Amino acid sequence: MNIFLTYDYELFFGEHSGSAQKCMLEPTQELMRLCEGNDVKMTFFVDVGYLIQAEKYSELSDELTEVKAQIGEMISKGHDVQLHIHPHWEKSTWDGKWTFGTAEHYKLSDFSKEDAADIVRKYKSYLENLIGRKVNVFRAGGWCIQPFEHLEEAFKETGIQIDSTVIPGDFLETASYAVDFRESPMKSKYRFQSDVLLEEENGDFLEYPIGNLRYSPLFYWRLYALGRLFPKQHKMVGDGQFLSQGGRKKRKLTQFTIGHVSSDGYYASKLDAALNKYENLQFEDLIVIGHPKGNTEYSIRKLKEFIEKHRNKHQFISFQQVV
Ligand SMILES: [Zn+2]
Numbered sequence: 001m002n003i004f005l006t007y008d009y010e011l012f013f014g015e016h017s018g019s020a021q022k023c024m025l026e027p028t029q030e031l032m033r034l035c036e037g038n039d040v041k042m043t044f045f046v047d048v049g050y051l052i053q054a055e056k057y058s059e060l061s062d063e064l065t066e067v068k069a070q071i072g073e074m075i076s077k078g079h080d081v082q083l084h085i086h087p088h089w090e091k092s093t094w095d096g097k098w099t100f101g102t103a104e105h106y107k108l109s110d111f112s113k114e115d116a117a118d119i120v121r122k123y124k125s126y127l128e129n130l131i132g133r134k135v136n137v138f139r140a141g142g143w144c145i146q147p148f149e150h151l152e153e154a155f156k157e158t159g160i161q162i163d164s165t166v167i168p169g170d171f172l173e174t175a176s177y178a179v180d181f182r183e184s185p186m187k188s189k190y191r192f193q194s195d196v197l198l199e200e201e202n203g204d205f206l207e208y209p210i211g212n213l214r215y216s217p218l219f220y221w222r223l224y225a226l227g228r229l230f231p232k233q234h235k236m237v238g239d240g241q242f243l244s245q246g247g248r249k250k251r252k253l254t255q256f257t258i259g260h261v262s263s264d265g266y267y268a269s270k271l272d273a274a275l276n277k278y279e280n281l282q283f284e285d286l287i288v289i290g291h292p293k294g295n296t297e298y299s300i301r302k303l304k305e306f307i308e309k310h311r312n313k314h315q316f317i318s319f320q321q322v323v
Contacts, residue, residue: 001267001275001278001279001283001284001285001286001314001315001317002284002285002286002314002317002322003275003285003286003288003314003315003316003317004043004164004208004285004286004287004288004312004316004317004319005034005040005042005043005263005288005290005303005316006042006043006044006045006139006164006210006289006290006319007028007031007042007044007045007149007286007289007290007291007292008041008045008047008084008139008290008291009024009028009044009045009046009047009071009084009116009291009292010023010050010084010086010291011023011024011026011047011050011098011238011240011293012084012168012238012240012242012243012293013088013102013242013243014240014241014242014243014244015095015241016097016239016240016241017098017100017237017240018238018240018241018293019093019239019240020063020066020067021063022237022239022293023238023239023240023292023293024067024237024292024293025066025067025070025071026213026237027237027238027292027293027295028044028070028292029070029218030292030295031290031292031295031298031300031303032073032074032077032079034078034300034303034304035077035307035309035316038307038308038311038316039311039316039321040307040311040316041078041079041080041316041317041318041321042074042079042080042316042318043079043080043081043082043137043318043319043320044071044074044079044080044081044082044084045082045083045084045137045139046071046081046082046083046084046127047084047085047086047089047141047220048083048085048123048124048126048127049085049086049087049088049089049090049092049119049123049141050086050089051064051067051068051126052089052122052123052126052129053089053090053092053094054067054094056062056094057094057114058074059094059194060094065158066292068130071130071131072131075131075132079318080137080318080319080320080321081108081127081131081135082135082136082137082138082139082319083123083124083127083135083137083138083139083160084138084139084140084141085108085119085120085123085138085140085141086106086141086142087105087106087107087108087110087111087116087119087141088100088101088102088105088106088141090105090111090119091104091105100243102176102193102243103175103176104241106141106142106144106177107140107141107142107144107176107177107178108120108140108144108145108150108151108174109144109146109147109150109178113150113153116150117151117152117153117154117157118155120151120154120155120158120160120307121154121157121158124158124160126239134159135160136159136160136162137160137161137162137163137164137319137323138155138160138163138164138165139160139163139164139165140165142176142177142179142243143165143166143167143170143172143177143179143181144177144178144179144293145163145165145166145196146178146179146180146196147194147195148194148195148196148199149160149194149195150206152193152194155204155205160205161205161323162205162206162207162208162319162323163196163205163206163207164207164208164209164210164287164319165196165207165210166181166184166196166197166207166209166210166258167181167184167209167212167258167259167289168181168184168185168186168209168212168258169181169182169184169186169258170182170212170258170259170260172245173234173246174244174245174246174248175246176243176244177245177246183197184197184209185197185199185209186209187199187209187281187283188207188208188209188285189208189224189284189285190204190207191203191204191205191207192205192206192207193205199227206323208287208319209286209287210260210261210287210289211274211278211286211287211288211289212258212259212260212261212262212290213258213259213261213270213274213277214256214257214258215252215256215257215258215259215270216256217252217253217254217255217256219266219270220249220252220253221253222266223265223266223267224249224253226266226298227265232297233296233297233298234265234266234296234297234298235294236264236265236293236294236296236298237292237293237295237296238291238292238293238294238295240293245288260289261274261286261287261288261289262288262289262290262294263281263288263290263294263299263302263303264289264290264291264294264295264296264299264307265294265295265296265298265299266296266298266299267299267301268298268302268303268306269298269302271288271302271303271306272306272309274286274288275306275310275314304323
């Protein structure tokens with residue numbers, strides 16, 4: 001099986017963004033260290049809006065230089081760099097801290113079709129100039145890719161051919177988020193055209209859905225409790241705050257829910273279970289999502305074990321290696 005370890009390389013978007021040092025630079029260094037000598041390539045979905053917006057503030061130039069250097073290091077070490085768009089950066093300002101325009105403009109569908117297309121063009125070409133090659137794989141910020149027909153033309157025009165946003169079975173509706181993947185195909189990958197949930201054999205775009213698992217309330221009780229009880233092991237390294245996901249936390253704590261396969265924090269305890277499920281389904285691919293900011297001491301240990309246990313039987317590869 002192809003195992004894709006994919007990371008959304010970004011700050012937090014809640015009340016406090018956290019620092020580039022703790023949310024991006026240090027934890028990404030640690031992730032890349034895990035790969036060394038193991039023939040493991042990761043895919044980093046770079047939140048380009050942050051870079052573009054940070055360019056406007058001279059106070060941020062040192063941090064920006066370091067982040068760009070790290071993206072260069074990803075490339076030089078053979079990792080993949082692809083496009084992640086959080087368009088609320090368009091409406092965000094720096095004044096000693098970031099103030100985000102997430103309330104009205106969190107997702108591309110909050111912008112007109114023309115403005116959304118401009119953002120896709122601008123972010124994609126910025127990233128391509130930065131890394132010196134084309135990118136063709138996309139992941140939507142906060143999984144907000146619907147309705148896809150809003151983006152279809154822009155994707156075609158700019159040559160984005162692959163998406164890895166859908167988490168089959170998941171859903172999330174809040175003031176900012178609009179995600180509903182309950183009707184998604186459950187496949188390793190599938191083609192689509194105007195609707196990211198509708199398989200079309202001759203569609204222009206290829207979806208590589210993020211892996212999913214059914215999680216029990218007990219899992220989430222543990223996840224939330226461990227961070228408080230054993231912060232050294234289980235506290236996330238990122239020093240910011242998540243954008244509110246409304247009633248989602250309560251739902252997770254009271255009923256079984258479908259969620260992503262992730263290497264973040266306590267989710268990393270389920271990597272083996274996920275691989276097992278995907279082997280039983282005879283899928284060709286397992287896409288794991290993570291965030292450098294979501295690393296914990298525990299998650300790094302579990303990820304290391306996971307890689308060492310499976311690297312001989314499976315390939316840990318990036319999108320660049322298959323498309
Ligand atoms: Zn993101």
